[in-house]
Amino acid sequence: MQVTERSHKAQKVIDRLQKKLNRQMVLSLAGCVHCGMCTDSCHYVLANPDDPTYAPAYKADQIRKLFKRHVDWTGRVFPWWVKAKSVYSDEDLEELKDIVFGKCTNCRRCTLNCPMGVDFATANRMARGLLVSVGVMPEGVAVVSKDQWEIGNQMGVLKEEYLETLEWMDDELQDELGVRHSLIPVDKKGAEIMYTINPREIKYDPRTIADAAKVFTLAGVDWTMPSEGWDMTNFGLFSGDDDLGGTVAKRVYEKAAELGVKRVVISECGHGYRSTRCEGPNWGGVNIGFEMESAVITMLRYIKEGKIKVDRDRNSVPVTFHDSCNNARSCGLYEEPRELIHLVCTDFREMYPNRAENYCCTGGGGAMSMSEYTPRRLKSARIKADQLRATGAKIVITSCHNCVDGLSDLIKHYNLDMEVTQLVNLVANAVVIPEKIEVMEKPAAVVHTLKGFRILVIDDEPETRTYLSTVLEDNAADTIQATDGLEGIEIARKEQPDLITLDISMPQMDGGEVFARLREDPATRGIPVCIVTGKPELRKLIYDKPYRPPEGYLDKPVEEETLVRNMRKILELASGASKEAAETL
Amino acid sequence: MQESALLHFTAHRLQEISLVFMAVVYSIRLYWLFRFKAGGDRQPRTGRLTTSPIKGAIYSLGNIAMPWAMESTRTNIFFWAQFVIFHLGVTAAITLSFVIPYAPGILENPVIVWLFQIFIGAAFLVGCYRMIRRIAVPVMRAISTPDDYFSLGLLTVWFFFAGLAAPNDVSRGEGLLITFFILTAFFLVYVPFSKISHYLYYPFMRYYLGRSLGYRGVYPIQRSATPENG
Known part of the structure; x- marks a missing residue:
């Protein structure tokens, strides 16, 4: 029975396909003549000679069928004639995942052996991108991407x-x-x-x-x-x-x-x-x-x-x-x-x-x-x-x-x-080591305690503010607290703290906006920022912005030792001001 | 012997209509293709300084005429030879479709007729072999669409009738010539919607790939000439 209802993810994949296409990609998807010359160029095929599903052209067709069904001419009118096919269910996407992630390393060897110049590896990468955009990917890919x-x-x-x-x-x-x-x-x-x-x-x-x-x-x-x-x-x-x-x-x-x-x-x-x-x-x-x-x-x-x-x-x-x-x-x-x-x-x-x-x-x-x-x-x-x-x-x-x-x-x-x-x-x-080695000394600053540093804590949750401030003060830092983003920006301008801890999820003005304003303002641009958040899924609010990324990132709940260690390191690596402060210790 | 009105129509007007149709559809196809923005390389060049985007593009476009350039053709010369024969056959059959109506005098020379028949006949045999390969080899079967079978079948049948029509001898009946021209007209109309339109894409595909790989120092391919070990 033909399934006509499309899952949310499948619909998103179709919607995003058009946006992923450039001229080279269209040519690679439209120009394959199914001559089979790419087959023996793939190490998967050579190791699995009896399984045609490893053939580069076959794998490419699993992506190509979407293009033919939704973009190309003949496939939109007579899909069966060119084996054009859409995706409807999450299971369809899982099948595609198995091919684009599990049966190809994007090594591009088939591309160089295609008489037409079909760049299958690039098409495969595009298909991976479409699947990743709807959260369909091997777990390892999700974990590594998240870390990055x-x-x-x-x-x-x-x-x-x-x-x-x-x-x-x-x-x-x-x-x-x-x-x-x-x-x-x-x-x-x-x-x-x-x-x-x-x-x-x-x-x-x-x-x-x-x-x-x-x-x-x-x-x-x-x-x-x-x-x-x-x-x-x-x-x-x-x-x-x-x-x-x-x-x-x-x-x-x-x-x-x-x-x-x-x-x-x-x-x-x-x-x-x-x-x-x-x-x-x-x-x-x-x-x-x-x-x-x-x-x-x-x-x-x-x-x-x-x-x-x-x-x-x-x-x-x-x-x-x-x-x-x-x-x-x-x-x-x-x-x-x-x-x-x-x-x-x-x-x-x-x-x-x-x-x-x-x-x-x-x-x-x-x-x-x-x-x-x-x-x-x-x-x-x-x-x-x-x-x-x-x-x-x-x-x-x-x-x-x-x-x-x-x-x-x-x-x-x-x-x-x-x-x-x-x-x-x-x-x-x-390498031959000479008798005399000339090296330059590293102008490093070492921060042993937080004494002498002022840290601004911006967080809308009173418990978190109190916890962070207490831990930092117990380690000899001076702290200032701000209950929302606007107040935090104002204090940062006025007080010029050595470091700012910033929550992302806050009412009125979220951490992403606060971060952007801090980075835009010449008065606060140089102040190191450490994101402290319980909602890592909101990271795009920070990392998608066209500014220098934050100097630190911590997940809530954050342990005392981790917090202090990270604060020390950020301050240690911060500009000359922290170095001077460190030298006074 | 005078040709009939039907033969005249299929050899002239039908061909002209089909050619115009194909040209219009191809133009639309190119317009559609060029609506997609071409990707470029923003980064500085990499690889050998002896190559360049232009060299890469030229190498890429000429790749198919250099069977030594790709492992897939270098290690499979038989297949490459088939490719050459098949496409020479296509060229000969297309040429024939113009020669018969517009320059029939050329075919009064039996040597030229034989040459047409040899090229087209060889292409017909390759077409038959390719059809068998497409049906018999599991990988080919897995990647083939109805369009692949039909396009190959259409060309192979077209070769058959082109080979027989080459003498342009109406005294033996017009059936072969009329069939050849109807098939030619159908071929021209069908091509833009089928895999046969790959030749429209070919120069662009090879150009863009070659330009990029030339820019990145990959094309022309460098490799060791002979194994020293292993």
């Missing part, structure tokens, strides 16, 4: 954790190089380079940060890491959510502009490089006034310019290189890594196919965060495993963190005798 929206990075790394990891790596590097100066500067204004990383490096692989710091230090460059906007990864690329993509990318750009750096260097991450370097300006609708480049290019330049010296004999184990899809197929970054490998390794073995024709690591497109599809992913990884095995290498190098995880997983699954590493690790291992 709310906390500012896709692994939910808190600012304190980030800064502590930097300090830890700083200490390690000082020990290694035998110096007693800080080697990882944070928020250094006017530095030449701002180095951005993947939160995975904080969580699981901090050594890559120390290795990069070692290279920058020995190259004698003026560099810094940002306290905010340090996450160059962007789940918007995977979820198809251009709003998230633009917001995340702009955090990096705005921080770089605020610090006045000349160049943003992006650590080795395929989707991070593509998102920050290539897609971010398009999603965010902004033009960038500084340079951006991959750390691979930076390291290569330092060696070529003689800023660092390397001894390739230190890396004598046979290595091969896996091209990340996003780097090679979407950004043309494939010769520089090879050039660098030849400079720092003695035994390089090419993998076939390679460069833009390489097979996906199978962990791309956000696949590592979608555990429900892991068996499929690992089955399809057989193609990559065969490729790796054929090189005879003991180490596979990749300039992508997703690939590191995807390859590690398949190496374990297929019992390959290999390790995965990144170029920064090999460069750091090969």
Whole structure:
């Protein structure tokens, strides 16, 4: 029986389809001739030869049928003739979800093998975006997107954790190089380079940060890491959510502009490089006034310019290189890594196919965060495993963190005798440490207590105001309370507090509006703001605004220790005023 | 021998009406397409400095004439050869539909007739093979629509009659010629609504993809010539 009633979500998907279409997308959806030439280019197909539902053209048709039914000509009049079909129920959307998230990593290999030039990966990303806009997505995608929206990075790394990891790596590097100066500067204004990383490096692989710091230090460059906007990864690329993509990318750009750096260097991450370097300006609708480049290019330049010296004999184990899809197929970054490998390794073995024709690591497109599809992913990884095995290498190098995880997983699954590493690790291992190291001291301020700081608490709930004020005062801060947004703005102008805690959900004027006015007013623009809210779903009121994002974000109920720790860190990272105050302690 | 009024009508007026119809519909189609805004690349260029959007676009447009350029054609030369034969057959049959009514003298040379018949006949065989492939291969069956079958069937039948009509010999009866011209007219009218209209999209699709991938340093594709290991 034909279902004619459409669910709310299905209707929204149809309504939003038109808005997602540009000329290239229309061409990709209208121009497929079903020749089947793309079929064998997909690693899912090669691992599942008897299942036609993995064929790129078949998967694309599940999206294409919507376009044909609602936008194209013939499908609107004779839908059965071109297999045009609409979606009606939430189950239809779930079926589409299974295909666009679970059977494709958006690696774009089929695109490059299509005689017509159909860009299926981009169409697939569009379909993901449509589903995400109505809340239909794998749980992992929802969790990671939420973290990136709310906390500012896709692994939910808190600012304190980030800064502590930097300090830890700083200490390690000082020990290694035998110096007693800080080697990882944070928020250094006017530095030449701002180095951005993947939160995975904080969580699981901090050594890559120390290795990069070692290279920058020995190259004698003026560099810094940002306290905010340090996450160059962007789940918007995977979820198809251009709003998230633009917001995340702009955090990096705005921080770089605020610090006045000349160049943003992006650590080795395929989707991070593509998102920050290539897609971010398009999603965010902004033009960038500084340079951006991959750390691979930076390291290569330092060696070529003689800023660092390397001894390739230190890396004598046979290595091969896996091209990340996003780097090679979407950004043309494939010769520089090879050039660098030849400079720092003695035994390089090419993998076939390679460069833009390489097979996906199978962990791309956000696949590592979608555990429900892991068996499929690992089955399809057989193609990559065969490729790796054929090189005879003991180490596979990749300039992508997703690939590191995807390859590690398949190496374990297929019992390959290999390790995965990144170029920064090999460069750091090969770099020759000079006898004398010249470093710049970090102009850091350390806040040990809240003594001497005035904090404005804006919240309409008396219990919350009292709680926050009491905790802060118990830790030696002076507090001022405001019962609503208007009063808070007025006090902020007049009293110029060192920090503001701001509730979002308030009567008369919500926190989003208050935040906007604080950021717009030159008198209050520089005051750090920490959002303290019990309604994280309202985050868009803050993060969608075209201003510097808040310096902190806390969920209610907030524990005493968490509150104080975050206040300290925000004040520590705030401008010179807090530094001076700290020095008086 | 004098052609009948029916043959004259199908070879001339019917073709002209069909061509005008196709041109109008194509124009509307292009207008519809260009109402969608084209996406662009706002960021600075990436990749090799030896390439550019123009080089990428040219490479992309010429891709189909370079079977070595894509893995899908490089590793499947037989399929690529079919593609060439099939499309040469289409070109020959279309040419024939103009030659018969407007320059029939050309077909007085038997060599030219044979050439038409060879090209069109080969395309007919490819069409038959492609139909079998579309029906027999599970993946092809899964992605095929009624339009795919009908379009391929229509072209294959059209090739059959075009091959037979090539001698333009009315003394053996007008049936073949009339059928060929009616099929041609139907083909012209049906094309804008079917997958056969892909050739209208082709230059735009390849241009936009090539421009973007040239800008990003991906096109022209670079790869190692020979495996050193593995």
